[in-house]
Amino acid sequence: MTEMDISRWALRLEYDGTGFVGWQKQQDGVSIQSLIEAAASRLVGNRPVSSITAGRTDAGVHASGMVIHIDFPGDAKINGRQIRDGMGYYLKPHRVVVLEAAQVSLDWSARFSAIWRSYQFKILNRQARPALQETHVWHVKRVLDVDLMQEGANYLLGSHDFTSFRAIACQARSAVRTLDVLTIHREGELVIVNTKARSFLHHQVRNMVGSLVMVGSRQWPPEKMREVLEARNRCAAGPTSPPDGLCLTGVGYPEDPFA
Amino acid sequence: MTEMDISRWALRLEYDGTGFVGWQKQQDGVSIQSLIEAAASRLVGNRPVSSITAGRTDAGVHASGMVIHIDFPGDAKINGRQIRDGMGYYLKPHRVVVLEAAQVSLDWSARFSAIWRSYQFKILNRQARPALQETHVWHVKRVLDVDLMQEGANYLLGSHDFTSFRAIACQARSAVRTLDVLTIHREGELVIVNTKARSFLHHQVRNMVGSLVMVGSRQWPPEKMREVLEARNRCAAGPTSPPDGLCLTGVGYPEDPFA
Numbered sequence: 001m002t003e004m005d006i007s008r009w010a011l012r013l014e015y016d017g018t019g020f021v022g023w024q025k026q027q028d029g030v031s032i033q034s035l036i037e038a039a040a041s042r043l044v045g046n047r048p049v050s051s052i053t054a055g056r057t058d059a060g061v062h063a064s065g066m067v068i069h070i071d072f073p074g075d076a077k078i079n080g081r082q083i084r085d086g087m088g089y090y091l092k093p094h095r096v097v098v099l100e101a102a103q104v105s106l107d108w109s110a111r112f113s114a115i116w117r118s119y120q121f122k123i124l125n126r127q128a129r130p131a132l133q134e135t136h137v138w139h140v141k142r143v144l145d146v147d148l149m150q151e152g153a154n155y156l157l158g159s160h161d162f163t164s165f166r167a168i169a170c171q172a173r174s175a176v177r178t179l180d181v182l183t184i185h186r187e188g189e190l191v192i193v194n195t196k197a198r199s200f201l202h203h204q205v206r207n208m209v210g211s212l213v214m215v216g217s218r219q220w221p222p223e224k225m226r227e228v229l230e231a232r233n234r235c236a237a238g239p240t241s242p243p244d245g246l247c248l249t250g251v252g253y254p255e256d257p258f259a
Numbered sequence: 260m261t262e263m264d265i266s267r268w269a270l271r272l273e274y275d276g277t278g279f280v281g282w283q284k285q286q287d288g289v290s291i292q293s294l295i296e297a298a299a300s301r302l303v304g305n306r307p308v309s310s311i312t313a314g315r316t317d318a319g320v321h322a323s324g325m326v327i328h329i330d331f332p333g334d335a336k337i338n339g340r341q342i343r344d345g346m347g348y349y350l351k352p353h354r355v356v357v358l359e360a361a362q363v364s365l366d367w368s369a370r371f372s373a374i375w376r377s378y379q380f381k382i383l384n385r386q387a388r389p390a391l392q393e394t395h396v397w398h399v400k401r402v403l404d405v406d407l408m409q410e411g412a413n414y415l416l417g418s419h420d421f422t423s424f425r426a427i428a429c430q431a432r433s434a435v436r437t438l439d440v441l442t443i444h445r446e447g448e449l450v451i452v453n454t455k456a457r458s459f460l461h462h463q464v465r466n467m468v469g470s471l472v473m474v475g476s477r478q479w480p481p482e483k484m485r486e487v488l489e490a491r492n493r494c495a496a497g498p499t500s501p502p503d504g505l506c507l508t509g510v511g512y513p514e515d516p517f518a
Contacts (some may be wrong), residue, residue: 064391088387097387128347128356131273132323132395132506193332247391 005074009083010104010257011036013066017243018135022059030041032057032096036068037089043083044076054110054251055117058203060243062136065099065118065250067257069110070233090230102257116180116252117200121209122245125186137190138209138245144191144216146184152215152222153182153193155229156208162201163232165211167240170202175232179203184212191216194249200255203240264333268342269363270295272325274501275354276395281318282325291316291355295327298349300475302342303335313369313510314376317462318435319502321395324358324377324509326516328369349405360514375439375511376459380452380468381504384445397468397504403450405477408443411474411481412452415441415467421460422491424470426499434491436460442511443471450475453508462499470497 013036021029033051040049053068078086083101091097110222124130124137125144156162156179163175181196193209211228214220220238228236272295280288292310299308312327331337337345342360350356383389383396384403415424415438422434440455452468470487473479479497487495 014387016391016393018431031300037265084387092388095390095393097390099385099387126358128273128343130356131354131356132275132321136355136391 006071006106007074007076007078007102008069008071009080009101010067010069010107010108010109010110011083011087011101012099012258013063013068013098014099015063015066016135017057017060017062017094020059021133022061023053023056024086029059035091035094035096036070036087039087040070040072040083042090043078043086044073047073047076049073052109052111054114055248057246057248058206058243060135062247063249064247066248067110067114067251067253069104100258104257108257110251113250113253114199115254116196116250117248118181118194118196118250118252119127119200119205120247120249121195121205121241122247123191123193123209123213124189125191126127126189135244136247138241140191140213140217142217144213145218146186146191146216148218148222149184149191149193149212149216152220152225153184154224155222156182160229161232162204162229164228164234164237165204165207166201166234167203167207168234172201175201177204182208184216203244205242206238206243207234209245210242213241214238265330265365266333266335266337267328267330267363267365267367268315268360269326269328269367269369270342270346270360270491271358271517272327273356273358274322274325275394276316276319276321277354279318281320282312282315284355285477289353294350294353294355295329295346298346299329299331299342301349302337302345303332306332306335308332311370313373314459314507316505316507317465317502319394321506322508325507326373326510326512327368328363337348346403348468359517363516367516369510372512373510374460374513375455375457375509376507377440377453377455377511378459378464379506379508380454380500381506382450382452382463382468383448385448388460391443394503395506397501399450399472399476400467401476403472404477405443405445405475406452406472407477407481408452408471408475411471411479411484412441412467412484414441414481414484420491421463421488421489423487423493423496424463424466425460425493426462426466427493431460434460436463441467465500465502466493466496468500468504472500 080101159178339360
């Protein structure tokens with residue numbers, strides 16, 4: 001297709017990652033991307049469409065504010081409301097919905113135009129396993145001290161080489177990232193971690209949370225976070241937390257495409 | 260069994276009502292009560308146990324703080340931790356857990372000693388259907404004005420004959436109830452109704468919410484709530500809201516058995 005033949009749309013998505021292989025298409029298992037592209041394709045007479053995402057969430061990871069863009073054939077007569085409602089209809093019965101859609105220029109990219117991503121990680125900190133929030137929290141029985149966790153988290157703020165917190169399989173060329181926000185607070189039985197950065201390495205949030213739980217449960221002193229960071233070695237950090245508690249909450253752009 | 264043969268325990272439960280026929284045992288379908296009693300029975304060598312609940316929640320209604328009591332055989336050597344963890348184990352993989360257990364006297368009843376019940380009802384007020392909170396919210400697309408809803412709700416506070424808001428099948432002798440709390444507030448896309456009373460009639464909360472949504476969507480003026488109440492006729496009120504948004508959040512007693 002030439003550029004004339006394309007209309008590009010930004011979409012904001014909410015999905016429950018439970019049971020999916022993650023965002024990206026895989027040989028086996030259902031991906032969010034395959035469902036989204038199939039639904040978008042049905043909107044335009046089953047012609048092929050492609051999508052680019054601001055973040056390739058892992059299997060079991062949720063999103064309340066993912067942003068992607070989709071290139072539709074340029075002759076398709078569609079508006080934002082039709083994309084939201086029509087795709088929402090075709091996506092049934094899956095727990096994937098389009099919250100809103102807005103046309104963008106062809107030089108806009110959900111991935112490369114993004115200037116920040118934010119994630120929330122929820123830990124259920126009590127003895128009984130989760131009933132109401134199963135697959136949406138990490139269940140940690142040991143009592144967590146959120147003040148110690150925050151003290152440890154503060155060592156990670158700013159620009160660092162996050163090699164210790166990246167997955168071995170991570171394909172990013174540089175492991176240097178700038179962490180703008182990493183806060184921990186308690187709401188009753190929930191311990192909630194919020195974080196924000198221009199971009200994150202593969203598994204970075206889950207690996208940071210795994211280490212912060214070592215601090216909160218008093219298995220590590222908070223200062224250990226600095227050591228772990230300086231080791232630049234994945235083996236120095238704590239375990240990778242399960243995906244269940246993680247949710248991509250938002251993606252930011254120089255200008256909000258949905259405003 | 261004589262009284263000497265019994266030890267009575269108060270249990271606080273959390274459960275996801277999705278897919279269950281409700282609290283009470285039924286001919287067809289799985290009830291929370293049958294799972295709870297089966298798990299309790301396994302704790303004491305498969306001897307029969309019986310339970311009494313503070314509230315018989317309907318099919319699809321959730322609980323974050325239900326209280327029940329269970330009579331175990333008096334010779335069973337069990338403590339609160341064993342009940343919580345043992346029953347939690349036997350209740351797998353169901354979304355039903357015991358949060359805590361405490362021994363109570365034989366004249367204590369989860370149902371008759373209770374002096375208040377509290378419920379929360381969540382409405383997802385946006386165009387797109389729920390993905391992350393499916394089966395935990397009522398999806399209402401029409402924009403709701405929570406100030407109008409609160410104005411309408413205020414007519415229901417205090418002691419009234421709630422015939423207009425009770426299920427036709429409701430078996431309570433009197434329809435007079437005293438509503439102590441009925442507040443409505445917005446948290447982003449969620450409209451949250453909190454209510455509290457000594458006790459509620461069958462379907463009372465769901466019927467009140469159904470009518471309040473008529474007010475919030477400007478189909479009824481707030482003053483209509485007074486008319487509906489005074490009609491003492493179920494047909495005068497709005498539709499029964501679906502069970503999904505409803506959660507029993509707590510039950511109160513003169514002395515907290517878990518303190």
